Amino acid sequence: MRKLALIFLGALTLTLALAGCFTRSQAAETPTPRAYTRIVNPDTNTVQLQIALRKFSPARNRGPAIWLAAVMHVGEPGYFHALQLFLDTQTVVLYEGINPEAHPHHVHDASAASTPAPITAAPPSGANAGYSMQSTLARSLGLVFQLEAIDYDRANFLNSDLSILQIQRIMAGGRPRVAPGQEGGTNGSFDTLLQIMDGSSFLGSLFKIGMQLMAASPELQAVAKLTLIEAVGRLKGDLSDVQGLPPDWKHLVKVLIEARNQNLLTDLRAELKKIPISGSIAVFYGAGHMDDLEKRVTGDLHYRPADETWLTAFSVDLRKSGISPAEAQILRNLIKSQLDQMQRL
Numbered sequence: 001m002r003k004l005a006l007i008f009l010g011a012l013t014l015t016l017a018l019a020g021c022f023t024r025s026q027a028a029e030t031p032t033p034r035a036y037t038r039i040v041n042p043d044t045n046t047v048q049l050q051i052a053l054r055k056f057s058p059a060r061n062r063g064p065a066i067w068l069a070a071v072m073h074v075g076e077p078g079y080f081h082a083l084q085l086f087l088d089t090q091t092v093v094l095y096e097g098i099n100p101e102a103h104p105h106h107v108h109d110a111s112a113a114s115t116p117a118p119i120t121a122a123p124p125s126g127a128n129a130g131y132s133m134q135s136t137l138a139r140s141l142g143l144v145f146q147l148e149a150i151d152y153d154r155a156n157f158l159n160s161d162l163s164i165l166q167i168q169r170i171m172a173g174g175r176p177r178v179a180p181g182q183e184g185g186t187n188g189s190f191d192t193l194l195q196i197m198d199g200s201s202f203l204g205s206l207f208k209i210g211m212q213l214m215a216a217s218p219e220l221q222a223v224a225k226l227t228l229i230e231a232v233g234r235l236k237g238d239l240s241d242v243q244g245l246p247p248d249w250k251h252l253v254k255v256l257i258e259a260r261n262q263n264l265l266t267d268l269r270a271e272l273k274k275i276p277i278s279g280s281i282a283v284f285y286g287a288g289h290m291d292d293l294e295k296r297v298t299g300d301l302h303y304r305p306a307d308e309t310w311l312t313a314f315s316v317d318l319r320k321s322g323i324s325p326a327e328a329q330i331l332r333n334l335i336k337s338q339l340d341q342m343q344r345l
Contacts, residue, residue, distance in 0.1 A: 033290065033291045033294035033295060033298075034052075034054075034305075035052075035236050036051060036052040036054070036068075036070040036287045036290040036291075037049065037050070037051055037052070037070070037072075037232050037233050037235065037287050038050050038052075038233060038310070039229060039230065039233035039234075040312070045317055045318050045319040045320075046315055046316070046317055046318070047226060047229055047315060047316050047318065047328075048229070048312045048313075048314075048315040049072065049228070049229040049232060049233055049312070049313045049314060049315070050310040050311060050312050050313065051070050051071060051072050051287055051310070051311055051313050052068075052070055052287075052290075052308055052309070052310055053067055053068070053069045053070065053086060053282075053308065053309045053310075053311065054067065054068045054070075054290075054294070054305060054307075054308045055067050055305070055306045055307040055308065056068065056294075056297055056298070056303035056304060056305055056306060057303060057304060057306040058301075058302065058303055058304075059302045059303060059304045060302055062277045063272065063277050064091065064272055064275050064276070064277055064278070064279045064280055064281055065279075065280040065281070065306070066268070066272075066280070066281050066282075066283065066297055066301070066303055067090065067280060067281070067282040067283065068283050068285075068290050068293055068294060068297065069083070069086070069087065069093075069282045069283060069284045069285075070285065070286070070287040070289075070290045071083065071146060071284060071285065071286060071287065072146075072232065072286075072287060072313040072314075073134050073145065073146045073286060074134060074137055074138040074141065074143045074144070074145055074146070074313075074314075075143055075144065075146070075149075075313035075314050076143060076144070076312075076313070076314045076315075077144055077149065079311055079312060079313050079314065080144060080146065080149035080150055081149075082311050083150065083311065084149075084150055084151060086282070086309075087150075087154075087156075087157075087282055087284060088154065088156075089280075090156060090280050090281065090282040091156060091275045091276075091279035091280050091281060092156050092158060092271050092274075092275060092279070092280075092281045092282070093154070093156055093157045093158065093281075093282045093284050094158055094160035094264060094267055094268060094271065094281065094282070094283050094284065095152065095157060095158070095159060095160065095161075095284040095285070096160070096161045096260070096264075096284070096285045096286065096289075097159050097161050098161050098162060098163060098164055098167065098260075134146075134147075135147075135148060140212070140221070140224075141221055141224060141225055141228075141314075142221055143225075143314055158267070158271070160263070160264050160267040160268075161260055161263065161264070162259065162260050162263050166263075167255060167256070167259070167260075170255050170259050171251070171252065171255055218321070219321065219322055219323075222316050222317075222318075222321030222322070222323060223321075223323065223331070225314060225316045226316045226318075226321075226323065226328065226331060227331055227335065229314075229315075229316065230331060230332055230335040230336075231335050231339075232287070234335060234336065234339055235288070235339070236291075257288060257289055257292055258292055260289070261289055261292050261293050261296060262296075264283065264285070264293070265293075265296050265300065265301075268281065268283065268297075268301075269301070272301075
């Protein structure tokens with residue numbers, strides 16, 4: 001039974017890791033980006049997931065520093081406290097959030113008054129009203145959720161992201177959009193993801209059941225955290241290049257990363273012109289965005305890595321959690337084989 005739980009949680013949290021990039025160039029000259037996630041073992045019993053904050057300086061001219069501040073969307077309170085202290089020292093923070101109307105500051109107005117309303121699934125109601133998949137995951141793991149732990153009501157915080165409507169238009173590729181489930185729809189994968197995240201689909205309901213079981217068992221909590229550490233810590237490079245995804249989901253991941261990063265780069269260029277050369281801009285986005293973003297910052301903006309800081313998002317004590325070395329190795333092998341298989345397909 002224990003090993004079955006390992007397999008179930010491994011598959012579940014690997015799926016979540018691949019969705020970690022989402023929250024409601026001159027190749028010859030550009031160095032290969034280093035990873036923004038790593039697994040650290042400070043002692044034989046402790047496994048930590050660490051996330052990088054990486055500083056870039058202009059290679060040719062004087063100018064403001066750019067920090068690519070990667071973030072894990074769930075973590076321990078101390079992790080987000082350290083992030084808040086760091087972000088509060090920046091001249092400008094450009095952050096992700098595909099519901100710009102929920103945030104007080106914007107770099108650009110996401111939609112004009114004449115823009116028609118997007119065609120989406122009905123908002124969650126009843127038991128699903130106000131539901132958040134990532135918030136539920138955090139509570140089930142004994143952690144906290146980024147949007148509930150970080151104070152975004154800061155004068156230097158600017159929302160820099162696409163809206164749901166803009167993402168739907170890109171996914172549609174200029175073709176007419178239809179309501180989810182109707183024949184000829186072009187946003188099926190995106191609508192499915194939204195329904196999973198708000199708990200209104202079958203997969204979303206299954207996820208909620210799994211989270212309830214996890215929250216009731218400290219042992220399963222520890223197994224799930226270890227699974228998440230191994231999955232996220234092993235995900236390297238551009239997630240849109242994962243070969244094992246179905247074509248429509250691969251296109252969705254590509255849009256969620258590359259299209260949003262291109263929009264962000266436009267905002268970044270604009271803000272670089274406004275702040276003093278002694279200032280700094282932090283790009284506060286999920287770690288899944290950083291491989292592509294670093295290529296853009298080094299290739300298009302001609303910045304180079306200058307410094308970095310690693311923060312521990314969360315950790316697991318294997319001995320206290322009752323996870324044996326053999327069970328930990330089974331889980332590591334499972335995650336590695338799943339990731340390797342996805343890359344080979």
